[in-house]
Amino acid sequence: MTDQCFDRANSLQIAGDHILIYEAYYKQLDPKESNEIGALDAAKFLKKSGLSDVVLSRIWDLSDPSGRGFLTKEGFFVALKLIGLAQEGSEINIKNIYNELPKPPKVGDLPKVPAQVKLVPTDNTDWSMKPEKRQQYEQLFESLGPMNGLLPGAKVRNTLMNSKLPVETLGRIWDLADQDRDGSLDKHEFCVAMHLVYEALDKRAIPATLPPQLQRPAQNTSNGGSFDAFGSGGDGGFVANFPTDIAPPPVVPPLPAVTRAVPPPIVPPAPLVPLIPTGAVDPLATAGNAWVVGTLERCRYEEIFNKSDMDRDGLVSGHEIKEVFIQSGLAQNVLAHIWALCDTNQIGKLRLEEFCLAMWLVERAKKGIDPPQALASNMVPPSLRKSSLIAAPEPKPTYNNPELEMISKEIEELAKERRLLEQEVAQKEADVRIKNGEMRSLQSELDTLTATLKQLENQKGEAQKRLDDLKNQKPIFSAVSSPMRRQP
Numbered sequence: 001m002t003d004q005c006f007d008r009a010n011s012l013q014i015a016g017d018h019i020l021i022y023e024a025y026y027k028q029l030d031p032k033e034s035n036e037i038g039a040l041d042a043a044k045f046l047k048k049s050g051l052s053d054v055v056l057s058r059i060w061d062l063s064d065p066s067g068r069g070f071l072t073k074e075g076f077f078v079a080l081k082l083i084g085l086a087q088e089g090s091e092i093n094i095k096n097i098y099n100e101l102p103k104p105p106k107v108g109d110l111p112k113v114p115a116q117v118k119l120v121p122t123d124n125t126d127w128s129m130k131p132e133k134r135q136q137y138e139q140l141f142e143s144l145g146p147m148n149g150l151l152p153g154a155k156v157r158n159t160l161m162n163s164k165l166p167v168e169t170l171g172r173i174w175d176l177a178d179q180d181r182d183g184s185l186d187k188h189e190f191c192v193a194m195h196l197v198y199e200a201l202d203k204r205a206i207p208a209t210l211p212p213q214l215q216r217p218a219q220n221t222s223n224g225g226s227f228d229a230f231g232s233g234g235d236g237g238f239v240a241n242f243p244t245d246i247a248p249p250p251v252v253p254p255l256p257a258v259t260r261a262v263p264p265p266i267v268p269p270a271p272l273v274p275l276i277p278t279g280a281v282d283p284l285a286t287a288g289n290a291w292v293v294g295t296l297e298r299c300r301y302e303e304i305f306n307k308s309d310m311d312r313d314g315l316v317s318g319h320e321i322k323e324v325f326i327q328s329g330l331a332q333n334v335l336a337h338i339w340a341l342c343d344t345n346q347i348g349k350l351r352l353e354e355f356c357l358a359m360w361l362v363e364r365a366k367k368g369i370d371p372p373q374a375l376a377s378n379m380v381p382p383s384l385r386k387s388s389l390i391a392a393p394e395p396k397p398t399y400n401n402p403e404l405e406m407i408s409k410e411i412e413e414l415a416k417e418r419r420l421l422e423q424e425v426a427q428k429e430a431d432v433r434i435k436n437g438e439m440r441s442l443q444s445e446l447d448t449l450t451a452t453l454k455q456l457e458n459q460k461g462e463a464q465k466r467l468d469d470l471k472n473q474k475p476i477f478s479a480v481s482s483p484m485r486r487q488p
Helices: 002-029 039-047 053-063 073-087 131-143 153-161 167-177 187-201 295-308 322-327 332-342 352-366 402-486
Strands: none
Touching: 002 039, 002 073, 039 053, 039 073, 039 402, 053 073, 053 402, 131 187, 153 167, 153 187, 167 187, 295 352, 332 352
């Protein structure tokens, strides 16, 4: 269920206002929604766009960056968006897939889609809620068993689905009601959602924006609003350089289908703590000096890293892994703290080992184990354990013997040279992974062309067989027609 929400959120961002047309295109190729479109089927479909083979080859590489030889739903949406960009004369670049286009991509005939949710402006319209109605909604809210004053999306979903309204309408209602974008509804937000549901059942169009009568009353808080670990508002930004390009979920999210973690009480962000702890740490994490991230876990996390590293620079930004973090269901301040622990250089991006550590901490947090306030020595990525960015430099010893002093300097130079070589090796490994990805893409393209060639050869053989049959039948027709031509 979580993967479906993740794909749906990306689909909405990529398709924008043309989401229904994208969905209709997708159902043509994958009616069973197996989340896999074969290379041959995809190639035949994309060929209908009228673009050249060179452009389509470039689009395929960007849509299937891992070289798997097939398109997922998200990859198919990326391909459609890149086709739309090409047809509009825009640059075919993965950075442009979230740009809004005036027209949907045209691949063959445009599919027929159902009518979209009708939206009306809120001006000069009374959307106020009667007190007796609000009381009924509040009673319903309490009957659903809120926790800490919040109802998770899964509980609200069943209530909204009972209205039998279209999913698009319910998704729009959820977007208007969930004013703080935390994936849960408090009492006021729940009342707003139910009020809009009943208005829609009375054949009233959904407002384009939340009417003033339904907005939350102004509240004074000590920090000027809720803590936003994703940097989307407020002046109290997270002090650990948590990337500001991570934003809350999309403006028009799908109807939630998973239970999101209940946010903790509003607290100001904690100050930046040293990466090497000076006091007690998690006893489980300090057992032994081996890295806490196991080999099998690292392989699994590396696959996620390679899928998220869209620009292939060996680093993932907050924007690239936003959905991976949000998918965990953890509170935003927990995710911000994990990011601050793992972003050892405070550059707003994570390297592979830092990302693996972040995912390890996220999975522990999902099991109820809080992340530590500082990294234990066995949590520090192996390639960074001797770096001055992680541990404070040891005091430099002094020697009275000039010969010992010279040897000490030589050792220091050798250590610097070793660190440079380690960084160079890490860069070479990243380059090799990129080349391997390109090789997989080329191999996939070769397999596609081979399959197409084989199909053409089969068609040629069938055509030749039919032609031979016609040649064999020619003498028979000649023999039959000769007597007919001799008759007067």
